[in-house]
Amino acid sequence: MxxxxxxxxxxxxxxxxxxxxxxxxxxxxxxxxxxxxxxxxxxxxxxxxxxxxxxxxxxxxxxxxxxxxxxxxxxxxxxxxxxxxxxxxxxxxxxxxxxxxxxxxxxxxxxxxxxxxxxxxxxxxxxxxxxxxxxxxxxxxxxxxxxxxxxxxxxxxxxxxxxxxxxxxxxxxxxxxxxxxxxxxxxxxxxxxxxxxxxxxxxxxxxxxxPWGENVRASNLGEWLGSARSSEVPAGHEGDIRSAVLWSEAQLPPQAFGMFVDLLRAEFGPRILRLKGLVCTTDDPDRPVVIHGVQHIFHPPRRLPAWPDEDRRTRIVLIGKDLDGEAVIRLYEAFADAAAMPSVDPLLAPHLS
The missing domain is CATH 3.40.50.300 (P-loop containing nucleotide triphosphate hydrolases)
Incomplete structure (x- = not known):
């Protein structure tokens, strides 16, 4: 913590x-x-x-x-x-x-x-x-x-x-x-x-x-992420600033989650104005991991006591300058797909062709 x-x-x-x-x-x-x-x-x-x-x-x-x-x-x-x-x-x-x-x-x-x-x-x-x-x-x-x-x-x-x-x-x-x-x-x-x-x-x-307090209300989590309720929420942009929302039913192993965060800030960090989200991981799917970043500096991930609602999907809100939101979504999906293959180590999968 x-x-x-x-x-x-x-x-x-x-x-x-x-x-x-x-x-x-x-x-x-x-x-x-x-x-x-x-x-x-x-x-x-x-x-x-x-x-x-x-x-x-x-x-x-x-x-x-x-x-x-x-x-x-x-x-x-x-x-x-x-x-x-x-x-x-x-x-x-x-x-x-x-x-x-x-x-x-x-x-x-x-x-x-x-x-x-x-x-x-x-x-x-x-x-x-x-x-x-x-x-x-x-x-x-x-x-x-x-x-x-x-x-x-x-x-x-x-x-x-x-x-x-x-x-x-x-x-x-x-x-x-x-x-x-x-x-x-x-x-x-x-x-x-x-x-x-x-x-x-x-x-x-x-x-x-x-959602950082000791006694986190479930409603705080939804309020912090905004009114994200479905994958139909459109991406928006004004000038060179763009926003996107990532939704995924896939659960990430903790190792894959750590590698995703590391690559995310290494590849996209300078363009990220702000990123925040809840991630579902395989080790404890009933309690989401909160992720929050500004440029390449990310708040250390923290396990929260509960999801804000019955929807247990991973949801990440991205805001960035000249940021390709689809590329970030593809990065997450690549880790999720690799993690779903039991014969492939999720730490090695991104490096395999």
Whole structure:
């Protein structure tokens, strides 16, 4: 088991979205909820910190301030990993108030992929924090244009676990919102989209998505993967960013699964913006193995207590730049076919002609 999944790991949510989408408005609303009273808010120094003045209370230690409700706020001045390490050390020492959740608000022009990469690549961060999900805010009025013109906006949507659509109440005829939803669907066909004006977008809807906690709810697994229910879910693409969904009834031996992951990141790693899935293995088909990767960095596989529903098929969601989803699917099927042949060692089969 990865150390970052152990009891006491601090859930970290990345809040992203293009310029003017309404991240700070959403964050200000969320911080008023009792469930987020013990949260730490990290903001990029180049972004509009934008925590409303009435939420600021007092300085704790120079660059850390207390927000109304007991939350903390800190600007990321340089390296994100250094900041996270410093904050958890100060938390342990008692020099700042304790926190049990981190919300990282990125700048409007930020590419979230390097952020996710950093969160998974550093041993200390993996030990003390766990990625709880990516929430992307999209402006219904201007979102379609942003997605068409800016790769950062496309990546922000592509890697999301939850998408919050803002300013729909300003869309008199609904045309802009429909166009924006079409753009979102092309990049993230399985990701739930919440209308902030209609649905509210509360903490319970946005946080606690990822299946890393000690007491994983079966519903978390389905929510984390998105609304994937059948192999009929279409692949989508917007510009050079593509998504695909792999479904398979084949079970992989543990050795074959390990080799599949190694070849996947070696062959496709630089093009993978995000990959997540549940894999059925022969040694324990009643409990899926969760797989999660950003580029060539993969979260150590972990056995989960149950499948999210009665469907025990392997399901993997792929999002990548110029990524051939069909090639990834063929790679998995090759290992599955080789594993089904009792006379062929699955570790050797990929090398046999």
């Amino acid at each position: 990865n150390a970052g999944t152990l009891r006491g790991a601090i859930p970290l949510t990345v809040l992203t979205g293009f310029l003017g989408a309404g991240k700070t408005t959403l964050l200000n609303r969320l911080l008023k909820e009792p469930a987020l009273q013990r949260s730490l808010v990290l903001v990029n120094e180049l972004g509009e910190i934008g925590i409303d003045d009435h939420l600021l209370a007092e300085s704790v230690d120079g660059d850390v301030v207390t927000l109304a409700g007991g939350c903390l706020c800190c600007a990321v001045r340089s390296d994100l990993v250094d900041t996270l390490a410093d904050l958890v050390m100060r938390r342990d020492e008692g020099s700042i108030a304790s926190f049990d959740r981190v919300i990282l608000e990125t700048t409007g022009l930020a590419d979230p992929v390097p952020v996710l990469h950093a969160l998974q690549a550093h041993p200390l961060v993996q030990m003390r924090y766990v990625l709880d999900g990516v929430v992307t805010v999209v402006d219904a009025m201007t979102g379609r244009r942003s997605l068409a013109e800016h790769e950062e906006a496309r990546r922000q949507v592509a890697v999301a676990d939850r998408i919050v659509l803002t300013k729909t109440d300003m869309d008199e005829h609904g045309e802009a919102g429909r166009a924006t939803r079409d753009g979102i669907r092309a990049l993230a066909p399985l990701v739930p989209v919440l209308d902030m004006a209609r649905d509210g977008a509360s903490a319970s809807q946005l946080f606690g998505v990822a």
